[in-house]
Amino acid sequence: PDPRLLLGDFLGRHVEIARNLAAIALFLEVLQPATAHPQLAALQHVVKGMKAYSEAEASEMSPLDRVIDLVDDFGWNHGFLINVGDVKGKILDSAVKQRLQSGGNLKLAVELGTFMGYGTLRLSRMLNHSDAEIITVDPDVFAYTLASSLYEQAQVRNRITIKTDYSYNVFAELKKEGRQIDFLFLDHVKSRYLADLQLALASGLLAKGCVVVGDNILSPGVPALKKYLLEGEGSKLFSTKVHRTHVEYWPLFPDEMTVSTYLG
Numbered sequence: 001p002d003p004r005l006l007l008g009d010f011l012g013r014h015v016e017i018a019r020n021l022a023a024i025a026l027f028l029e030v031l032q033p034a035t036a037h038p039q040l041a042a043l044q045h046v047v048k049g050m051k052a053y054s055e056a057e058a059s060e061m062s063p064l065d066r067v068i069d070l071v072d073d074f075g076w077n078h079g080f081l082i083n084v085g086d087v088k089g090k091i092l093d094s095a096v097k098q099r100l101q102s103g104g105n106l107k108l109a110v111e112l113g114t115f116m117g118y119g120t121l122r123l124s125r126m127l128n129h130s131d132a133e134i135i136t137v138d139p140d141v142f143a144y145t146l147a148s149s150l151y152e153q154a155q156v157r158n159r160i161t162i163k164t165d166y167s168y169n170v171f172a173e174l175k176k177e178g179r180q181i182d183f184l185f186l187d188h189v190k191s192r193y194l195a196d197l198q199l200a201l202a203s204g205l206l207a208k209g210c211v212v213v214g215d216n217i218l219s220p221g222v223p224a225l226k227k228y229l230l231e232g233e234g235s236k237l238f239s240t241k242v243h244r245t246h247v248e249y250w251p252l253f254p255d256e257m258t259v260s261t262y263l264g
């Protein structure tokens with residue numbers, strides 16, 4: 001509750017100050033933020049790795065490749081992250097390639113669920129030589145902060161538009177602007193995958209040939225989307241391939257990704 005509403009402006013303001021001081025002290029002295037948030041620890045790992053990134057290495061590897069590798073190194077060897085990861089990331093890369101090679105334009109790629117910006121970096125790498133716009137969407141301001149820093153480290157900040165909002169609000173915005181999506185990566189809250197895909201369809205947002213990738217189809221699982229794409233109405237609207245793989249940085253746990261092409 002807002003202390004000002006309960007206690008009035010003067011007392012409420014002092015309760016607010018005391019509360020914030022306690023939170024700052026707790027995070028500075030007791031709980032290190034990087035312990036509470038693995039994605040922050042991963043960013044620290046990237047910043048450290050980029051400092052050590054020598055001129056000699058720079059001639060062999062771009063900052064973008066290096067940052068992607070450092071995040072994967074953190075995921076495999078130092079902690080666990082919920083980004084798409086390198087193994088499923090290759091399926092994502094191939095899906096972008098598929099759309100680029102289909103002859104259709106790839107003008108707009110949208111990622112639902114930014115987290116710390118790793119998936120966007122992979123999209124950006126695949127779209128490096130095109131003039132495609134990349135929009136990534138996440139309502140969490142923490143995602144905005146971390147991803148901006150990661151894009152900056154990779155030197156692609158100016159290529160990516162971050163929308164700090166919910167998927168459906170950004171869809172409404174795109175519809176208003178009369179835009180269409182050529183590549184859609186569903187990697188946000190699982191309960192909204194199907195609803196958002198149907199919303200995109202109903203809003204006329206999917207360009208013919210749009211490639212739609214769904215992550216985490218098996219773990220934690222999005223059975224409603226899989227059923228819709230393989231057996232339901234979606235099977236008439238999309239051609240879908242299911243890729244068997246494993247959870248990011250965790251080979252013991254199986255996962256699946258769907259790659260669907262909108263038939264228009």
Ligand SMILES: C[S@@+](CC[C@H](N)C(=O)[O-])C[C@H]1O[C@@H](n2cnc3c(N)ncnc32)[C@H](O)[C@@H]1O
Nearest residue numbers: 083084113115118119137138166167187188189
């Ligand atoms: C699995 S993570 C995304 C990982 C990222 N795509 C990657 O590969 O690096 C899921 C993210 O979805 C975000 N999210 C939750 N609901 C959302 C919504 N309605 N629209 C967009 N993002 C949402 C969460 O805040 C979280 O950061």
